[in-house]
Amino acid sequence: MNLVYKNEKPLFAIAVVLSGLFWLGLLIATFGVLLIYLLLGYLFFLFAHSAFISHLKGSGVRISEDQYPDLHAKLVEGCRKVGLKDIPDAYLLRADFFNALATKFRGRHFVVLFTDVVDALEDQPGAIDFYIGHELGHIHRKHLTWRTFLAPASLLPVLGSALRRAEEYTCDRYGVACCQSENDIKAAIAAIAAGDTRWKTLNVTAYLRQAEASNGFWMSFNELTADYPWLTKRMAEAVALSQGKAIRHPRRHGFAWFLSLFVPRVGAGGGALSILITVAMIGILAAVAVPAYQDYVERARYASAYAEAQQIQVAVDEYLQSHEQWPSTLQDLGFAESTVVNVGSHYDVALLGGGAIGANMGEDAYGEPRYLVIEAKMTKSGMNWVCYGQNVVEKHLPAACR
Template sequence: MELVYKHEKKLFAIAAVISALCWLALVLGTFGIMLVYVLLMYVFFIFAHSVFISYLKGTGVKITAEQYPDLHQALLSSCEKTGVKDVPDAYLLRTDFFNALATRFLGRHFIVLFTDVVDALADRPQAVNFYIGHELGHIHRKHLLWSSFLFPASLLPLLGTALRRAEEYTCDRYGVACCQDRDDVQAALAAIAAGDSRWQSLNAEAYVAQVADTRGFWMSFNELTGDYPWLTKRMASSLSMMEGQDIRFPRRHFLAWLLAALVPRFGTGGAASLMIMLVLIGVLASVAVPQYHDYVNKSRYLQAYSMALPLKSEVEAYVEENQAWPESMDDLGYPDGIEDSVQNYSIDIYNAGTLGVKVGEDADGDERYIVIEPEYDDGEITWTCYGQNAIEKYLPLECQ
C-alpha cells in the first residue's frame, strides 16, 4: 500500500529547490547577517512554542500503558504500521476543537488527541486510529521538520497550498493504514463532518456525492487557496484507498486557477488570503507612491540644477569680459532662455548675475526656485545655492 500521495514528492522537490535558492540568496545577499536573524527567530519560536508544550505537559493527560492503555496500545500499533520507530509522546487534552495534532519541540515529537474526538468515537474506538495514523504521517514524512526550510516556497501562490493539501492527503493515507476496516475510516471522518453524535447517522454515499459540487468557481478558488482539501474529497479519497480503488475528482474551474495564482499563501483560506493581499498592496502603495513621488521630484530638481551649473562659468566669463553682470539670458547667448516643459523647469538670470531655476509653484501659486547666487570679492566670484519657497528635501545637497 503506497502511503505517500501521488503529488507530494513532486511538489516537495519543487518547493525544496525554490526555498534553497531563496535562503542562499538571503544569506549571500546579506553577507551572512540573515543567519543571525534566523537564529533570533528560532529562539523566539522556541519560547513561544514552549508555552503550548508546557501547557500540554502540565494540563493534558499523558497516554501510557498505565493511563488509557487502549489508546497507548493503539499508538504503538499505529507506529508499527506506519514505520515510526521513535514512539512520540501522546497526550489527551480537553479543548473545543474536534481534531488532533502533531507538533515538535526541541527534537521531540508530540501527538495530541482531543477529548471530543475520543468521546465521540467511544462506540467505535478503532476509528481513533485514523487520527493517530494521520498525525504519525506528519512525523514519518518529516513535515514538521521541513516546514521551516520550505517557508519561502510555502508562501507562493498555488505551490504552497498544493503542497499542504498533498501532505494532508498523504497523512489521511497513513490514517487509513492504521484502521481495521472501511467503517473505521468512515466514522473518523464522519465525526469531523457531522459532530460527536450525528456522525453515526451520516450517509457516507450521499456525503461523498457532494464532491461533484466542488467543480464550480468559488469552490475551486477557495480550495486552491486553502491548506486543506474539502472534507468530502478526503472521505472519498480515504474510502477509495481502503477499497483499493483509484479516484478522480472533478476538474477545478479554469478562472479559479487564474485568480488563485495571484493570491500568496497566508494559511487563512481563499477570501481571507485575498483580503490580506489587498491590504498588503494598499499598505505598500501608501508607502511606495509617496516615495516614488519624492524620487521623481528629487530627480527633476537635480536635473534642473545640473542644467544651470554650466551657466556659472558663462556668467564668470561675461563679467571678466564686460566688467558687469549679465542682465538677461540673451547676454549669455540664450535669446529664448532655457526651459523644459516636460520636467517643468526654466532657467533665467536676475539681478547681479543671480541664476534662478524655477521648479514649479505651490498651492497658492507662488513660484518655487533653486537660487544660484554669485558674490564678487577681490576679483573672484564665489557661488551660493539655496532654495526659495522650494521643498527642501527635494533640493540637491549643495543647496540645502
C-alpha cells in the same frame, strides 16, 4: 499500499529548490546578517511554542501503558504499521477543537488527541486509529521538520497550498493504513464533518456525492487557495484507498486556476490575521534585505571606481618614467577624454591637482561631493600610492582604502 500521495513528492521537490534559492540569495544579499535574524526568530518561536508544550505537559494527560493503555496500544501499533521507530509522546487534552495534531519541540515529537474526538468515537474506538495514523504521517514524512525551510515557497500562489493539501492527503493514507476496517475510516471523517453525535447517522453515500459540486468556480477557487482539501474529497480518497480502487475528482474551474495564481498562500482558510502575518514577514525580510542590498550595490560601485583609478595609476607611473613630470589630463595618457565616465555605475574618474587621481562618486544628502582618491606620496623609499575617501561612508570603500 503506497502511503505517499501522488502529488506530494514533485511539489516537495519544487518547494525545496525554490526555497533553497531564496535562502541562499538572501544570505548572500545580507552578507550573513540573515543568520542573526533567523536565530532571533527561532528563539522567539521557541518561547512562544514552549507555552503550548508546557500547557500540554501541565494540564493534558500523558498517554502511557499505565494511563489509557487502550490509546497507548493504538499509538504503538500505529507506529509499527507506518514504520516509525521512535514512539512520540502522546497526550489527551481537553479543548474546543475536534481533531488531533502533531507538533515538535526541541527535536521531540508530540501527538495530541483532543477529548472531544475520543469521547465522540467511544462506541467505535477503531476510528481513533485514523486520527493517530494521520498525525504519525506528519511525523514520519518529516512535514514538521521541513516547514521552516520551505516557508518561502509555501507563501507562493498555488504551490504553497497545493503542497499542504498533498500532505493532508498523504497523512489520510497513513490513517487508512492504521485502521482495521472501512467503517472506521468513514466514522473518523464523518465525525469531523457532522459532529460528535450526528456522525452516527451520516449518509456516507449522499455525503460523497457532494464532491461533485466542487468543480464550480467558487468551490475550486477557495480550495486552490486553502491548505485542506474539501472533506468530501478526503473521505472519497480514503474510502477508495481502503477498497484498493483509484478515484478521479471533478476537474476544477479553469478561471479559478488562473485567478489563484495571483493569490499568495496565507495559511489555512486565509483570513485577516494570516494576511497580516504574511505582510509582517515580508516587511521584516525587506527591512533586512533592502539596506543590505543597497550597501552591496554601493560597495560594488566603489570597487569598480577603484579598479578604474588603479588602471589610470599604472598609466601615470609609465608616464612619469618617460616624461619625469605629472600629466596634466588623462588625454596626456592616451585617453580620448579628460574624464572617464561610467554611466551605469554613476561615477567619473579624472586627474586631480597635487598628484592625485579622483573618482567623483556623486553627492551626499547635503549636496557635498564624495570622492574616492588615489594619491601619490613621496617617502624615503620613493613614491607610494595611498587610497582614501573624502566625505564617503567608510564601509563602502574597498579594504585597501579604509
